[in-house]
Amino acid sequence: MYESYYGFTERPFQLSPDPRFFFASKHHQRALSYLQYGLDQKEGFIVITGPIGTGKTTIARNLMSNLPEANIVAAQLVTTKLNPEELLELVIAEFRIDYQGNSKAEMLKAIEQFLVALHEQGKRALLLVDEAQNLPSETVEELRMLSNFQLDNQPLIQSFLLGQEELKGIIQAPNMEQFRQRIIASAHLRPLTVEEVENYIKHRLQLAGCDKEELFSEQTYALIHEKTQGVPRKINIFADRILLFGFLEELPSIDIDAINAVAEEMGAELTGSLSLEQSEAAPQTSKEQLIVNSSENVENIKDVLREIEDILETSIKQKVKMARYVDKLLKQKNRQLAEASVATNIDETKPD
Template sequence: MSQPMFKPVLPDPAEKPPERVYLDYYRLAEAPFAITPDPDFLFSSNGHRQVLDAIGYAIDGYMGFVLLTGEVGTGKTTICRALLDRLNGKAETVYVINPSISGHELLANILADIGTPPEAGTGKKELIDRLSRHVLANHWQYPFVVIIDDAQTMPLETLEELRLLSNLETDKRKLIQVVLSGQPELLNMLADKRLRQLKQRIAINCHLSPLSAPETESYISRRLHVAGNQGQINFSRAAVRLIHKASGGIPRLINRVSDFSLTAGYVEDSPAIKPAHVKRALCELYDFNLQANGCGSRKLLYEWIVTTVLLVLISLAFLITPIGAGDTAKTKMIEVPPAHGPAILPLK
């Protein structure tokens, strides 16, 4: 498996999505490579389909615990959101996105999410009893599913207490289905002997791998199509190969490089995204060495030389112009024409 050439730069979740300068130029309805986990942009690679089907199979079979792991940016949160959409109307779901809390707080949050918030000071046993009564009363016909994202941030004690939920069962089925989604560190946590009982209760273990080169090409095409591309944008195969090599097939990194590549294409008034645009995107994103990675061009070199010469001439003009020559001596201001723009415009 290829490794990405760089580490992802993670955005602030509260940050407003930046405006894309290229949307009107490329006649797109929305940004095709935003890194928010939008289920509309879900790309069903073989791996993603298998993971969704496996999790759905475990939930339909009331198997209890399911484990989903994958590297940062491989699409775990998108899978969780897609699972929520798939279960809509077919199960009662609780989605936990900040699980770095105590077991007591986790139980209280689950109860609050289903509309029965506990009073302050309610003990753990009472919390479990309330949840048990709710599930027994409402979930003979459809599942109760708790999806925990970023599960690798959970304290070991909380993970161990989570095991208590598996004790809520009948003779035929587990009453609560739990999906633990997290980075590979979660596997190391589950290897701790203190969690051996929880590990034994995991019915299905799924792993999301990076995309292959052909899948990367299909992924880019899919996102462009959803955003409104009807043939007005074309990523060359060489550009896609470079994007795959740079990103290691990790969707979040593919999005970032592709997004900036579109900006580079916009700057050059080009409907075709070529390797040169990808290289300039990489330079802008990760400050690659211009010469070593081919980010420069003869045009840019020419513009740099012209600008430098003009600046030298201006300096000489100021040196030659007499100082204090009264009203008869006037300094001629020379306005240096700007270059045609940087290789790529940074996104705001």
């Protein structure tokens, strides 16, 4: 929507991970280097952890897009709470292994035959497990058992695990000692610094075709860092919304006032919150249940209704702005069509 207004060839802050937009902060470059090191070693586990939205999946996509296809066959799993048998079924499905059995032993046999066939072709398998914090410890242990498939003293499959910070607790459990001994490197992603936020935004703007030197004023980057805590996913959400706001308000560049206005809007909405913490109220006991005829609770209800009214009012204002924009586009299109029609009629009336 705002792309043509600001001269972009595409949206610079899309939410879906795109390896083309990979930004190598110090921590992200280290994590990617560890993954590459693991590939070179051809054995062991690499574990990458980090908070929600710090770019683990983007790193995975970046690695997958640059794999040497000649000798590595890769599969990426995005896990839920799989038991060991379900994990094996997913491995079979992602590697497209021909399997007709109905038992765990037969699944393991089919996987082994597939891996041996790859080895005979001079290839090996790489399993990249995203959202690995969802796996129970016994399923992580199943991954270790898969790494026992070897031929000519070479592992036939290698696994990389990427997950949120809870993955650390799973791996550090007392019963996971054997798995820990197979980890050859691990890295933890952290949010971006103020300087990295500035470089991140400029990097994405440049890749999206932005030819304006100072679309965001220098003072805005520290404020964006403050509002997003330096988390890349939140930066993407916030910056995308800022550009939409700038377009609707017809701003030639983004300043502090625009940042604050968007932050206030997003804070009042039901979605798009910039808050990193989502607190959950503890369940009420029977003595804490809402008493409808209490004057204090009536006032609380009124406050809630006022907040809902403010949210709806903000939403309506946004829709009005959007309607005005669509109306402007339609008028512009009609004007272009009329001019084109006049030009055509003039050409037709010219003598040959």
